[in-house]
Amino acid sequence: MAIARTRSSAPVLLLTFLCFYAIIIPSNASPDDFPQCLSGSIPSQLVFAQSSPSFTSVLVSSIRNPRFFTPATVRPLWIVTPTNASHVQAAVACGRRHGVRLRVRSGGHDYEGLSYRSQRPEAFAVVDLSSLRAVRIDERSSTAWVDSGATLGELYYAVAQASGGRLAFPAGLCPTIGVGGHLSGGGFGTLLRKYGLASDNVLDAVLVDARGRLLDRAGMGSDVFWAIRGGGGESFGVVLSWQVRLVPVPPTVTAFRIPVAAGDGAALDVVARWQEVAPALPEDLFIRALLQNRSATFESLYLGTCDALVPVMGRRFPELGMNRTHCREMSWIETVPYFFLGSGATVEDILNRTTSLSTYAKMTSDYVRQAIPRRAWDGIFGKLAQPSAGLMILDPYGAQVGAVPEPATPFPHRAGVLYNIQYVSVWSAGGDGAAHIEWVRDLYAFMEPHVSSNPREAYFNYRDLDLGENVVGVDNISSYEAGKVWGEKYFVDNYERLAVAKAEIDPDDYFRNEQSIPPLVPGN
Known part of the structure; x- marks a missing residue:
């Protein structure tokens, strides 16, 4: 790098x-x-x-x-x-x-x-693109150019080093994720309630299109630049690098991790309360919930000190029982290994790009716009206690991510969204993968009455082919109408505009995969 x-x-x-x-x-x-x-x-x-x-x-x-x-x-x-x-x-x-x-x-x-x-x-x-991974920091303008092959960990590390910890970038918790795919699908992490999505903070980009042209924001035009910031860059060309806005963070932030056991329905009570509290908290405070077996763990980042956080939690979320002993004060960059690798990990660990071939996974997603009733959580936790069960990760929205109008970027899950759900099942090589995959699909079906509908929304960066695949017509171009099956789940009303942008930059559908945006010529 x-x-x-x-x-x-x-x-x-x-x-x-x-x-x-x-x-x-x-x-x-x-x-x-x-x-x-x-x-x-x-x-x-x-x-x-x-x-x-x-x-x-x-x-x-x-x-x-x-x-x-x-x-x-x-x-x-x-x-x-x-x-x-x-x-x-x-x-x-x-x-x-x-x-x-x-x-x-x-x-x-x-x-x-x-x-x-x-x-x-x-x-x-x-x-x-793994060899294209430079990060170029402009301290004066609080911006950076980052190549698509860099990882989030490399970007975070470079920004912290160049700014003395004064600046950060609002993106995902996993430092091994590549910048290119993450930014092109939206991208969110612990700073989303304060600064929105990663793609909300993209200022410019460099794209190679299907004609081999090298285009910046002005060259690709406003429709295509809009499309690559949340609509999946792979559909429109090869995005080589991104100019991003860096954001200020205080020298000291506070993290905590609080487990709540199942006893007497305690986890159910706290989760039921969390879904109403977390999206309405001050924008400096992010609290997510991880549900597994019959327990819940709450992880939080607060852009401030423990002294300031404790009274806020006492007023707004007393059910969690958070107190000063739970506080872990650190710099923002230190929260990256804390959340991803756990206590004891170092900042340098986020530069590790090593992959493993021993862990298999199946994931999918949902959005919740109305709080799920307390009585329904008992059934959900029952699913989490089954053999081959995985976990649910609940990330709160609200604040700045919801303040952006839905048409402003392809990412439509804005105002009115309480939280995102990610369903995850992980197993080791040699395990019964079919059982784990079936568990995810079964829980997804079980959740249908409790999540968004018409369409049932999903997050593009948690791509799932169970939602549908492209159908290629006799003209060797992906069908716009068939693509609605999955496209409107990811992009809701923005799907049509994405298809028009696709027709503008790649009408022959050269850049194509099973869930790439099909081209739509206006009037057809």
Whole structure:
């Protein structure tokens, strides 16, 4: 990772490669000619065919869910590991010319693995952006340019180092997530109630489109720039880097982690109360709930000291029983390993990009707009006590995330949302994966009466193919109408505008996967 402080807000990639673009017209050339085409523009050591001794290690390097690393998985024919923008442009040009589609991977956290595998046989290559991971901080303007291949941990660390802990960036809790996918799907963490989503704080971006052009915010136009900030960048091209707004944080913040056992329904009572309190708390206070078995754990970040937090909790949420002994005062950057790795982890640990192939997972999501009755929680906790049960993570909304109008970005889950639910089941290699997957699906079905409806909303960054997949028509373009099945769950009324933006930048649907935005030509 390269970290630099600069007074310039223009990304190096854009200045260097803005002049290179080509309009590519697909031909009947064979996909087998794709690597030969690349050889004129990309060093051979950056391209890995399936026959390469290093292919598997490169493929595995950013696989976060080994459910999608089996002999039956449809894998890429090639992996391209660009080190500059011209390499990405060449991959697009050669892909169009030789009938090879591209899938783009930054951190590999896509819950369905669609950045590096396909549900159906097709000739495709992966553009792995892990070598494009520079972070350039502009202290004067409190902004940064960050490449899509950087992880959130690398971004957080660079910002804290450059600003002396004065600045942060509002994004997810998991430091190994790649910046590119996270920002393009929305992105939220402990600062969302104070500063909104990660995508709300994007100021500019650099995109390689389906014609091989390198475009900044002005070049891609307002509709496409709107679309990539929450609508999934993979549908519109390859986003190489992002200019983001950094936000101030106090020198001392307070975290706590409080478990509540099941005894006499205590966990049910506190969770039932939490869902009304947490979205209405002051914006400086974030409290999420993790439910497992018949217990609940409440994790919190407060942008202030313990002395200031204790009386707020006593007035607003006395049911939790929080007191001074629960406080853990630290810097904001220290909260990242605290929440992700637990007590004892160091700030340097968030720079670890290591992946594991021993843990499998199935996840999906919901949104809650009306508090779930106390009597219903007994049934929910019963589901959490079943064999093969996983956990539910409840993240509160409200405050600034709800203050942004729904049409302002593709992310529509704003005013009126109390909290997001993530359903998670994790198992080890050799475990009964079918039982864990079925548990998630069963709990999701059980929750239907208690969550949003018409549509039943879902979070795009918790992608789930159970919600539906694209249908490709006779014109070899994904169907807009069929895409509504899943698209309106993720994007509600913003789905149509995303499809129009897709038609503007990629009318031939070159950048496509099982849940990419289909193009819609206005009037059709």
